[in-house]
Amino acid sequence: MSEQVLSEVSGRIAEDREAGFVASYRTLITAELPDGLLRTELLRGPDRHWRVQSLWRDLAALEAVRADPKMAAAPRLFREAGTEPDLTVYVLTATAVRPG
Numbered sequence: 001m002s003e004q005v006l007s008e009v010s011g012r013i014a015e016d017r018e019a020g021f022v023a024s025y026r027t028l029i030t031a032e033l034p035d036g037l038l039r040t041e042l043l044r045g046p047d048r049h050w051r052v053q054s055l056w057r058d059l060a061a062l063e064a065v066r067a068d069p070k071m072a073a074a075p076r077l078f079r080e081a082g083t084e085p086d087l088t089v090y091v092l093t094a095t096a097v098r099p100g
Contacts, residue, residue, distance in 0.1 A: 002058030004038070004092040009074035010051040011083040021050065021081040028073050036061020040074075052077070055092070062089065 013021050025042045033040070040054040052074040056062040065071045078085035 005056050006090045007054045008088045009085045011078045011085040012048050013081050017081045034065045
């Protein structure tokens, strides 16, 4: 069985571009999501640091999306907001989910 992976695309967004960045993300997730994407979320941290965190079925699904510049949406959102994003990929090693 293939291991799930979590991609993290992050960067700092200028204050005057945050509203547009959030609107673009919300528009993006209303469209059909790529095959293999199980979950995605937009997180705001301190000092205008933003993160798109996405859980993928496996590394092959993530790599298929990253191979097509039109499909690699999270990095594009950051670039359109004026920042070069950082990308990190994690292998999901252990998890717990509270029922309900």
